[in-house]
Amino acid sequence: MSDCDAPEQINRNAMNVHTPSPDRTSPSPGSSTGAWTNALLGELDLRRLYMAFRRRLRLAAASALAVFVAVAVISMQATPKYTATANVMLDVRQERVTNAQEVLSGLPADSSVVDTEVEILRSRQLAQRVVEALNLDRDPEFNPRLRKPTGLAAVKGAIRGVFERGVPADARETPVELQKQRDRVVDAVLSRLSTSRVGLTYVINIGFESETPAKAAQIANKYAELYLLEQMEAKFEATQQASRWLNERLEKLRAQVIADEAAVQQYRIANNLLSASGATLTEQEISNYNQTLAQARAQVAEDEARLATARRQLAAGSTGEDVGEALTSPVIQGLRAQRVQVSGRVAEMSGRYGERHPEMLKARRELQDIDAQIQQEIGRIISNLEAKVQVSRQRLAAIAGSLGSARGALAANNRATVRLNELERTAEASRTLYESYLNRYKETSTQEGIEQSDARIVSRAKIPTRPSSPKIGLNLAIGLLLGLGSGLGAIVLAEMLDAGLTTAKDVERRLDANYLGSIPLLSSVAEDSRLPPVEYVLAKPLSSFSEAFRNLKTSIQYSRLGEPVRIVAITSALPGEGKTTTAMCLARASALQGVRVLVVDCDLHRRSMNRLMRTEPTRGLLEVLSGAATLEQAVVVDEQSGAHLLPLAPSALTPRDVFGTPAMDRLLTEFAVRYDFVVLDCAPVLPVADVRVLASKADAVVFLAKWRKTPQHAIEAAFRLLAKIGAHIGGVALTQVDMKAQTRYGYGDPGYYYAEYRKYYAD
Template sequence: MDGSAYETPISLAPSAGEKTFDLNVVIATFRRRLRLFAAVALVVFVAVLLYTLQQTPRYTATAQVMLDTRTEQVTDMSAVLSGLPADSPVVDTEVEVLRSRSLANRVVAQLKLDQDPYFNPYLEEAKGPAAWLPWVKKTVAPTSAVDSVEAQRRREKVVDRVLSGLNVRRAGLTYLISVDYTHPQPEQAARLANAFADLYLTEQLEAKFDATAKANEWLDTRVVELRDQLQQAEAAVQQYKIANNLLSAEGATLTEQEISGLNQQLASAKAAQAETDARLNIARSQLARGSNGEDVGESLNSPVVQQLRKQRAEKSAQVADLSGRYGDRHPDLLKAKRELADMDGQIQAEIRRIISNLEAQAQVARQRTGSMAGSVSVSKGTLAGNNRAGIRLGELERKAESVRTLYESLLARFKQTTTSQGIEQPDARVVSQAKIPTSPSYPKPSLNLALGLAAALGAGLAAVVLAEILMAGLFTEDEVEHRLGLPYLGSVPLLSSAVDGKLARGVSPADYLLTKPLSGFAESFRKLRAAILFSKVGEPVKVIAITSSLPGEGKTTTTFSLARTLATSGASVVVVDCDLRQSAINRFLAEPPTAGLVEVLNGVCTLDQALITDASGAKVLALTRSANTPRDVLGSLAMRRLLAELRQRFDVVLLDTAPLLAIADTRILAPSADAVVMLARWKTTPVKAITSALSLLQGQGVFVAGVALTQVDLKAQGRYGYGDANYYYKSYRKYYAD
């Protein structure tokens, strides 16, 4: 045997990358876990059924509220509180308002739900026969006084209970909001749904009423304040005008009007002075040129001069007439000449008076012009002072004007809000009142049963999947090869499953082999023998160590039964009991041995003296009761010599070893064997235990022939062991004679 490396035979299983979905494997797995699936599914379905049956029927009533995008304009005035914009976030916000605790509090107060035992768990319902009468009001004895914190907590408890039955939802992307309320009593469900919808609209109106009332109150106060401020500002303006002589009429101050009049008078005076000076200057100029004054413009226009000239003309005509008639010395002529000369004197005197009057008029005009110019200068000085005072006056007037503008604006707004008070409309309306439901909305038996069935099937499948994931043992040949990567040598059936009839009491598997050599049970050992002997291609397998990872996996029974199978087939075989701690071979012997393996190794007796012949012809090297020894006898030179001798004398040497995970003896003995056979109890031995045991043999040059499953239930394997030869057990069962 080549012990230089840990050898494993070529695996016949496909690699992980070659795995394909096999429906038969799924069906076989499901059949294998059918009881688990049925149990879990039944438990879940029954739980759903019981839950449905014990539920109190509840009814759901629905009221619909629509946010109204249209605005009702009774007056052409803007509202104090504007309407809601009809966009999606606003609709979602109103949905939350309908779910709010404040609205639920109002519903509780309006409907007095705190006096309803359904909502108030702190109330005691009516007891006795009256409790079964629906028309009897379930009054409650008043509870003991509680403090404010406890009262608030109880109130919040009632609100929580009320909100638990409320469901507010938006209908898609529309402006419709459905208000659903669920209650065991259909009338109460409709009543509560309508209460939430109506109080929602009332709350909107109250918000607008409150906003308008607060606005009116503020505007009223502010208007009074501004009126007082305006009066004070205007009074300050008037007082300042009086104090600074800034009184005005027709848009101009008195000083400005005075200056304007004086300027006009001054202009007129200057024009009159210029005219008078011109007439005087012309008259003086004419007199200076030798004129007697008769051609002076003023004398020409004088009615006195004109009258005197008329009289002179008449008198001159008389003088001329008298001169022609009487001569120059006639008294009448002289008298007429004296009168003519007197008239000329009067004319000259009148002309001198006119010239003097012109001079007086010119002097008066000059004095009047000077006086008017002085008055204008004084008025201009006064106007300059008024203009300097006007800067402060303008500031006071602007302040008064700003107060007046604000006062008039707020006064107009106050009149608008006062006029619009009482005509506010909510931003929503109830389009559908909740009707009393006629059928319960919960529970729905058909839906619950369908969901229960689906949940039961799902739970059952989940349990199957979880059981397969957490599956510790091995079931089929495919699982052995895929999960361990070792060849599958065969299976050792559970004797009771391999017998059709009733098995006689006290019959051991090894004895059954001798009595029923053509049975299916015996055939399984022949298959195992062939698989072991031909596991090493091209090399003989004579020394076979049979082990397991854990105790109780049928290792000794399998070893002894395999020895009898080899012996009945004509091979010389010896079984060596190598389990120094828990020897089990002796229970198959007729009498306890007096000498065994330890005695042979210690040289107390010879091999022939210790060998026991079985009824099948197989030899047994057992262990005596006193075989326990603290020494490592299995790794000794004497043990290697014994195995060499047994190899020469027998065709097959079977070593019944201790479990790998429990005792280190098997690890010491395994390298001396041609092949190691790992046994695993069907459906019981954890795969992790097997892999841990196999890892102990790595690096010791041990050839592991493969894994065999023991205590296989052929009937169960025939039902759901797809991937294993026993799956077809019923098909070839007729070949066996049990």
């Protein structure tokens, strides 16, 4: 850069100068590093993304190529596998042999049911049945123990064999181990199985993948067969279980019915509630008594009427011959017949013999005797009527008494009938329940052996003729996509893991610090880089490398607006950041401009300036501080540039605090009087505590960070230490910047345009 461009650079640096806050402990948002992260977190900048991709192109290409080759090799070496597919359909139509209700109903035509059956096909129970049916546990394809181990498995087997040597085989084959082996076989079978529903239909595809085509078809068909068999067995088992349960329930219900009916009969007997023809004996007895009572009452009325009639006839003056019973009496009829005969003889003899004839008298006495007999017989008839009336009345009274007793018994029976009805209802309910269970048991028994599966095989699996995997073309396409993805991922990861600082924007945004400038890597800007940097500054004063130090000098002078900057402490967070080289080059470049410059070696541990200048002085900084030598005696003049150097003598290492003494303060004051620009070449901040004491005495601290190498967190830790002592951090300068690579990293940074203006310098 020419001298005419210096004011523009000075103004730009002056506008950007700011000091980080002492209490700042963390970077601003966007702490992810690299241009890629910056683009993701900030506004989208396609050019920045392109630059990030370009500088990581080799990494991306290597990652993509590695993934693609790995996929290709795996695909080429993979064992060909064949897939056979059988189709089953859930049949919503069912044959109805009987009209009896099924124990286990058929599957409803529901979408969720079809999806459930798809999952049932993947059940471990069905897989276990397939394994047992086809003896797949003896097939090396599914049983890893039967395969010959290779690679890592062989090493593990050998190690296991050493530990298990001498242990009996039956001791190793524990039940748990055997179960694990069976589970591994089942897992291997399930991993080869694929089940899917065909669209929204009731058809389910059962696919199986195997290394052998015939085996794939056999296992797929066996899956379909056992699936149908399992459905039938489920129904058969449900029917049998229902039959057993119904039979057991029937035995209990039968005993309950017998007990309830026995309770009814016992209650009837105990409460005299015996019945015939639907009515109790008491009710039948009362009915009979009612009929007999009515007859008895009629009989009494009849007898009383006859007696009353006879008595009225006799009271009316009748001789009783006209009484109804007398008229029908055979005795009276016989006596009347005799009287007629006797009366006829009397009439005959009255005319023949006269009234006084003995025969006449005899006949009259005989007639009187017959009349007397008739009257006696009539009297007996009247007496018989009276006796019959008494008997009828007594019979009526007896029947009425018996009826009353029967009615009392009926009332008691009616009261007992309430409990009887309850017992009868209980017995009837038990009988009804027993009959319903008996009918259901008979229906269930008839269903055994006629169960139907809810599905049927639509098409059996055919032996495949082409391998289903590996699909070389598809795998290569996937490998290409994965390679591209891994390449992009590698770029993103590399950018995120790039903890170093790259551009001025990184310094200002991530560290919240002033950017002082960039010190290029000599090999990246010089065609002939055989000279050391400190020599190159003198040999090529108009080169871009020398111009970088002049820019740094200008930025340092304006790092504190309104205040002069004479004493500058150059430090870094870690060793190897280029502090001594920067200090010497900065001093020589400034001296060539006519500035009175002094470089002080303040690194008591390294004495890097002596090695850089290839001198071993006998007097140095410590001797000046102790008074053993004057400043003029200790200062070494750089004859090539005119810069003054204050080195450290070989015995410079001391445990004393030399920088915090009043002698150091007086010496710094003397430096400020004698020189225009004083550069303190300090040790790193993090490992050496003396730097913090010396940094607080300088007008500004120039913090160096190695381009793309120094971690951001290390710089922040050093900033916190310097902030605690009140040191003024003038800014950060990036060192060892590869200007050729910066054209790929530093989009927006002045170094990004290095290719455009590099010919401007006389290298």
